[in-house]
Amino acid sequence: xxxxxxxxxxxxxxxxxxxxxxxxxxxxxxxxxxxxxxxxxxxxxxxxxxxxxxxxxxxxxxxxxxxxxxxxxxxxxxxxxxxxxxxxxxxxxxxxxxxxxxxxxxxxxxxxxxxxxxxxxxxxxxxxxxxxxxxxxxxxxxxxxxxxxxxxxxxxxxxxxxxxxxxxxxxxxxxxxxxxxxxxxxxxxxxxxxxxxxxxxxxxxxxxxxxxxxxxxxxxxxxxxxxxxxxxxxxxxxxxxxxxxxxxxxxxxxxxxxxxxxxxxxxxxxxxxxxxxxxxxxxxxxxxxxxxxxxxxxxxxxxxxxxxxxxxxxxxxxxxxxxxxxxxxxxxxxxxxxxxxxxxxxx
Amino acid sequence: xxxxxxxxxxxxxxxxxxxxxxxxxxxxxxxxxxxxxxxxxxxxxxxxxxxxxxxxxxxxxxxxxxxxxxxxxxxxxxxxxxxxxxxxxxxxxxxxxxxxxxxxxxxxxxxxxxxxxxxxxxxxxxxxxxxxxxxxxxxxxxxxxxxxxxxxxxxxxxxxxxxxxxxxxxxxxxxxxxxxxxxxxxxxxxxxxxxxxxxxxxxxxxxxxxxxxxxxxxxxxxxxxxxxxxxxxxxxxxxxxxxxxxxxxxxxxxxxxxxxxxxxxxxxxxxxxxxxxxxxxxxxxxxxxxxxxxxxxxxxxxxxxxxxxxxxxxxxxxxxxxxxxxxxxxxxxxxxxxxxxxxxxxx
Numbered sequence: 226x227x228x229x230x231x232x233x234x235x236x237x238x239x240x241x242x243x244x245x246x247x248x249x250x251x252x253x254x255x256x257x258x259x260x261x262x263x264x265x266x267x268x269x270x271x272x273x274x275x276x277x278x279x280x281x282x283x284x285x286x287x288x289x290x291x292x293x294x295x296x297x298x299x300x301x302x303x304x305x306x307x308x309x310x311x312x313x314x315x316x317x318x319x320x321x322x323x324x325x326x327x328x329x330x331x332x333x334x335x336x337x338x339x340x341x342x343x344x345x346x347x348x349x350x351x352x353x354x355x356x357x358x359x360x361x362x363x364x365x366x367x368x369x370x371x372x373x374x375x376x377x378x379x380x381x382x383x384x385x386x387x388x389x390x391x392x393x394x395x396x397x398x399x400x401x402x403x404x405x406x407x408x409x410x411x412x413x414x415x416x417x418x419x420x421x422x423x424x425x426x427x428x429x430x431x432x433x434x435x436x437x438x439x440x441x442x443x444x445x446x447x448x449x450x451x452x453x454x455x456x457x458x459x460x461x462x463x464x465x466x467x468x469x470x471x472x473x474x475x476x477x478x479x480x481x482x483x484x485x486x487x488x489x490x491x492x493x494x495x496x497x498x499x500x501x502x503x504x505x506x507x508x509x510x511x512x513x514x515x516x517x518x519x520x521x522x523x524x525x526x527x528x529x530x531x532x533x534x535x536x537x538x539x540x541x542x543x544x545x546x547x548x549x550x551x552x553x554x555x556x557x558x559x560x561x562x563x564x565x566x567x568x569x570x571x572x
Numbered sequence: 573x574x575x576x577x578x579x580x581x582x583x584x585x586x587x588x589x590x591x592x593x594x595x596x597x598x599x600x601x602x603x604x605x606x607x608x609x610x611x612x613x614x615x616x617x618x619x620x621x622x623x624x625x626x627x628x629x630x631x632x633x634x635x636x637x638x639x640x641x642x643x644x645x646x647x648x649x650x651x652x653x654x655x656x657x658x659x660x661x662x663x664x665x666x667x668x669x670x671x672x673x674x675x676x677x678x679x680x681x682x683x684x685x686x687x688x689x690x691x692x693x694x695x696x697x698x699x700x701x702x703x704x705x706x707x708x709x710x711x712x713x714x715x716x717x718x719x720x721x722x723x724x725x726x727x728x729x730x731x732x733x734x735x736x737x738x739x740x741x742x743x744x745x746x747x748x749x750x751x752x753x754x755x756x757x758x759x760x761x762x763x764x765x766x767x768x769x770x771x772x773x774x775x776x777x778x779x780x781x782x783x784x785x786x787x788x789x790x791x792x793x794x795x796x797x798x799x800x801x802x803x804x805x806x807x808x809x810x811x812x813x814x815x816x817x818x819x820x821x822x823x824x825x826x827x828x829x830x831x832x833x834x835x836x837x838x839x840x841x842x843x844x845x846x847x848x849x850x851x852x853x854x855x856x857x858x859x860x861x862x863x864x865x866x867x868x869x870x871x872x873x874x875x876x877x878x879x880x881x882x883x884x885x886x887x888x889x890x891x892x893x894x895x896x897x898x899x900x901x902x903x904x905x906x907x908x909x910x911x912x913x914x915x916x917x918x919x
Contacts, residue, residue, distance in 0.1 A: 270624075366712070375613070
């Protein structure tokens with residue numbers, strides 16, 4: 226009996242063949258996922274007293290990622306993680322995702338498999354079910370759209386709106402690393418473009434490069450809140466830079482903020498690389514973006530529970546709106562915060 | 573006091589400005605939508621005993637639409653409708669959508685507003701809430717991703733899997749029109765490209781062109797099933813052509829089909845335009861795609877309730893899998909069905 230030849234090209238496998246192949250490699254973790262890939266829509270069981278949260282992102286080659294230094298497996302992983310981050314930012318746990326991709330014919334079947342390896346790895350790591358999507362061709366470039374779904378009891382869901390005067394402002398992890406990782410990758414890309422014999426040496430930038438290429442979402446914070454019975458008063462994920470996210474909380478909660486420069490968590494590698502590139506580490510943390518840490522506010526009564534958590538940093542407090550949005554420098558100077566944030570449409 | 577200047581460029585308005593503008597023009601119809609645009613994720617109240625259905629599509633300029641003849645308002649409308657069609661195909665009602673767009677800098681703010689006019693119009697027409705999304709730039713072309721969410725009692729949700737021997741095969745509306753509309757638009761585009769003085773005369777193709785540019789989804793069928801207490805045994809929307817959808821039902825339900833060529837509903841304009849272009853009207857209906865009609869199977873006991881419905885056509889019946897997938901021609905010849913369907917990756 227002749228062995229069936231494995232298709233090596235997307236055009237040979239076809240859209241339905243590709244969907245079957247993706248579905249066969251997809252594990253489901255939630256009994257609530259009643260139907261995943263393969264029908265007109267996925268079916269998910271809802272639970273009484275829970276609300277659904279839903280978020281979506283579109284990642285475009287040339288705008289959000291550069292395949293010269295972004296391996297496809299990492300890209301797939303990151304595409305999932307950045308969406309889960311939005312669900313966690315609502316104090317909900319993510320349970321399902323849909324992924325749509327459009328690829329130009331310069332992508333081989335193997336390339337698409339690499340992308341889905343990363344997608345499946347993130348789904349496994351965060352225990353979310355890939356339940357659907359869409360695959361098609363694109364005239365140029367790669368385009369990925371992810372929608373994430375999560376559930377939480379309605380009283381736990383946290384918006385940007387609840388920050389109150391004197392609440393503590395906290396952030397997980399460290400900031401500015403992903404941005405500095407991007408600067409290093411861009412620099413090495415230019416060196417490589419000028420002389421392809423020079424291989425990039427990224428060993429001494431391993432942490433910041435990984436933060437750019439393979440970020441993680443802060444699921445453990447949501448689990449911690451649940452275990453400790455802490456209800457944050459407001460929360461947002463740090464995707465566009467700390468300053469921009471603080472502005473969002475101030476606008477939504479009608480408040481001001483005072484944060485302390487020396488309290489902003491910055492990794493040593495971020496710090497030294499910023500100085501090496503003549504950048505201010507604080508500015509990188511404030512405006513860098515893509516950290517996917519969680520920024521949240523809590524009532525002061527929760528201080529005792531939080532204060533010894535290594536991964537949580539208290540960086541300031543909420544003020545009255547009239548007091549403005551301020552950064553206190555180490556020499557006690559008060560500087561108004563500037564939000565540069567995300568400027569996709571500025572060319 | 574000086575009047576605030578209205579921004580005319582996307583780069584002037586910025587991403588957050590654009591989101592605010594979209595949000596201000598968005599009406600919500602469902603009390604279950606607890607939070608729409610403006611936070612990390614939307615919040616939707618779920619109901620006991622209901623299941624969530626969720627579907628997503630990615631539309632890419634140059635693959636799924638051509639802006640030479642697709643007005644942006646129509647495109648926005650169609651992007652919503654094609655997703656709602658997937659939700660209706662589960663015998664559920666759609667209630668929320670998210671929309672993400674990526675646009676190159678050749679698009680003006682006015683162009684984006686036109687696109688959202690169509691999106692808002694479809695949301696109003698079908699009573700669905702636009703609850704979130706993402707906006708960014710793209711190095712080239714326009715890219716739209718829509719995710720639709722709907723709810724239904726779990727016992728009503730209809731998959732592709734339940735078709736049984738002797739069930740009747742039904743389809744709404746008429747088939748092949750959107751495909752013929754596309755052929756006319758492509759022909760006129762070529763004429764126009766050769767001589768831009770020649771303006772297209774589409775008056776005698778109005779119906780089929782509208783079916784291509786501004787399709788509608790079959791919400792009223794889902795309402796009819798509910799009112800008449802009819803439970804279809806399987807259902808799918810006709811996006812890739814009748815033959816391809818029948819193949820999906822046969823595969824999922826492990827059955828065969830026998831359909832009758834003369835029963836396939838084809839509009840007179842589709843018929844005459846196909847002949848004008850030396851195409852077989854039946855082939856256009858079988859393989860054309862983009863009809864967004866609903867194809868479903870019912871138990872014969874429901875025949876009496878359905879038979880006088882003008883918009884519903886009984887085109888054949890389900891057979892044992894071994895009998896195959898067959899088309900009976902008007903002269904009683906039995907021809908095996910071929911599914912050409914959707915060949916996005918075939919170049």
